[in-house]
Amino acid sequence: MTARILDGKSIAAALRGRLAERVAALAFRPGLRVVRVGEDPASGVYVRNKDKAASAAGFDSGTIHLPADTTEAALLATIAQLNADPAVDGILVQLPLPPQIRTEAAIAAVDPMKDVDGFHPLNAGRLAAGQPGLVPCTPRGVMHILAESGVALRGARAVVLGRSQIVGRPMAQLLLGADCTVTIAHSRSRDLPGECRRADILVAAVGRPEMVRADWIAPGAVVIDVGINRLADGKLVGDVDFTEAAAVAGAITPVPGGVGPMTIACLLENTLDAAIARRQLA
Ligand code: GUN
Numbered sequence: 001m002t003a004r005i006l007d008g009k010s011i012a013a014a015l016r017g018r019l020a021e022r023v024a025a026l027a028f029r030p031g032l033r034v035v036r037v038g039e040d041p042a043s044g045v046y047v048r049n050k051d052k053a054a055s056a057a058g059f060d061s062g063t064i065h066l067p068a069d070t071t072e073a074a075l076l077a078t079i080a081q082l083n084a085d086p087a088v089d090g091i092l093v094q095l096p097l098p099p100q101i102r103t104e105a106a107i108a109a110v111d112p113m114k115d116v117d118g119f120h121p122l123n124a125g126r127l128a129a130g131q132p133g134l135v136p137c138t139p140r141g142v143m144h145i146l147a148e149s150g151v152a153l154r155g156a157r158a159v160v161l162g163r164s165q166i167v168g169r170p171m172a173q174l175l176l177g178a179d180c181t182v183t184i185a186h187s188r189s190r191d192l193p194g195e196c197r198r199a200d201i202l203v204a205a206v207g208r209p210e211m212v213r214a215d216w217i218a219p220g221a222v223v224i225d226v227g228i229n230r231l232a233d234g235k236l237v238g239d240v241d242f243t244e245a246a247a248v249a250g251a252i253t254p255v256p257g258g259v260g261p262m263t264i265a266c267l268l269e270n271t272l273d274a275a276i277a278r279r280q281l282a
Contacts, residue, residue, distance in 0.1 A: 003223070003249040004149075011148045012141070012261035016057050019268050023058040030275035031060040032090040032116065032267075033082050037075060038068035038098045047094055053264045059271060060087065072101045076109045083111040089278060090116035090271035113278050116270040119165065127173045134270050139171040141262025142203060142224050143178070149251060151201065151222050154179040159199035161185050161192070161212070161239070167205040167226055175201070192216070204239035214244035223252040226259050 023030060032054050036047050047063055054061035064078060075097075082091045091114045093106045107115075112122040118136040126133030146153060158180035162168035168184060176182045185195040187206070196202055196216040204212050205226035217223060227239030238255030246252050253259055 003246040004251040005246075006145055006149050006222075006224075006251050006253045006258065008141070008145055008253055008258040009261045011145055012265040014148075015144060015262075015265040016053065016268060019265070019272055020057040022272060026275075028275075029058060029060040030090070030271050031085075031088045032062070032092070032271045033088050034061075034063045034092045034094055035066065035075070035078060035082070036063060036094045037066045037070050037101065040094075040096060043094045043096070050092070050264055050267060054268055054271070057268050059268060068098050070098070070101070072105055075101055075106055079106065079109040083109075083114065088114065089275035090114055090267075092117050092267065113281075114274055116267055116274055118170065118270065124165070124170070127170055130177060134274060135174065136166055136170045137263045137266040137270060138167050138205075138226060138259060139174050140266040140269070141259055142171060142226070143174050144262060144266070145224065145253065145259065146201070146222070149222075151251070153201075155181065156200040157181050157183070157198055158201040158203065159183045159185055159196055160203045160205065161196060162203075162205035162207070162226075164205065171203055171205065171226075175203075206239050208239055209237045210239070210241040212240040212245065214241070214248045217245055217248045219248055220250035221248075223249040224259060225253050225255050228255060228260055 034047050034050055036043055051061050051063055082088045091110050097103055107119045110120055112120045115123050115134050118134040123133040127135055158175040160168050160172045163184050163186045172182045172184050185192055189195055193216045197218050199221055201222045203224045207227055209229035223240055223245050225238035225240040229237050236256050
C-alpha cells in the first residue's frame with residue numbers, strides 16, 4: 001500500500017485565504033502581538049514567519065522583542081500593557097523563555113480572552129471541560145487536516161503519542177470531543193509500538209526523530225506527524241519514519257509541509273476568533 005499524502009501546506013494556504021477574506025470584510029483590523037525575549041535562533045525564524053503571515057492576511061501584526069536579560073517583572077508589565085490595549089486582540093509569548101522567567105507565570109499573565117496560544121490554564125480547563133475557548137494552534141490545525149481530508153472520527157480509535165501541554169493533551173481533548181476513543185501514549189507507556197498499532201488515527205508528537213516505524217502502524221491507519229526535528233546533516237524529519245510509514249499507512253502528513261503550516265494559519269484563526277469574541281462581550 002502507498003499512503004495518500006495529506007497536504008497541510010495547501011490546506012493551510014486555503015485557510016489563510018478564507019481568513020483574509022473575513023478580515024477584509026471587518027470594519028477593523030484584528031491585532032496580534034508576539035512577544036519574544038532573547039535571541040533563541042529558531043524563535044527568530046518562527047516569529048518572522050508569524051508576522052509575515054499575519055500581515056499578508058490583513059491583520060495588524062507586530063513583534064515586541066525584549067533583551068535576553070529581561071526580568072520576569074518586566075515581561076509581566078509588558079503583557080499587562082498588551083492586555084489593557086484595546087487594539088490588541090491576540091498575545092503570543094514565544095517559548096522558550098530565558099531561565100530567569102517562569103514560563104507558567106508568563107502564560108498565566110496573558111488575558112485569557114487574548115490567549116491565542118490557548119496555553120492559559122483557564123483555556124486548558126475549558127477545553128478539558130468541553131466548553132468553548134481558545135484552543136492551542138497545532139492541535140487545532142490537526143483537526144482541520146482530518147476534517148479537510150474526510151477522515152471519519154466518530155468511534156475511531158485515536159492514539160496520541162506524547163503528553164505535552166502544547167500538543168499531546170489538547171490534541172487528545174479535541175479528538176475526544178469529536179467522539180474518538182482516545183489513548184494517550186508516552187515515554188513511560190509499557191508497550192508503545194503495541195499501543196500505536198491499535199490506532200485508526202495516530203498522532204505523533206514526541207519530538208524524537210523518526211521514532212515511529214512501520215511495525216508501529218496498523219495497515220490503512222491515518223498517521224499525523226507533528227514532529228519537526230533537524231538531523232545533524234540539516235535534514236528536517238518528523239517523529240515518524242516517513243518512507244517506512246507511507247508503505248503501511250492509508251494516509252500520512254509529510255514533514256515539512258504537513259502539520260507545520262497549519263500552526264500559523266490556526267494562530268490567525270484564533271486571533272480572528274478572539275477579536276470577534278471580545279467585541280461581542282464589550
Ligand atoms: N515555541 C514553539 N512552539 C510554540 C508555540 O506554539 N507557541 C509559543 N508561544 N511558543 C512556541
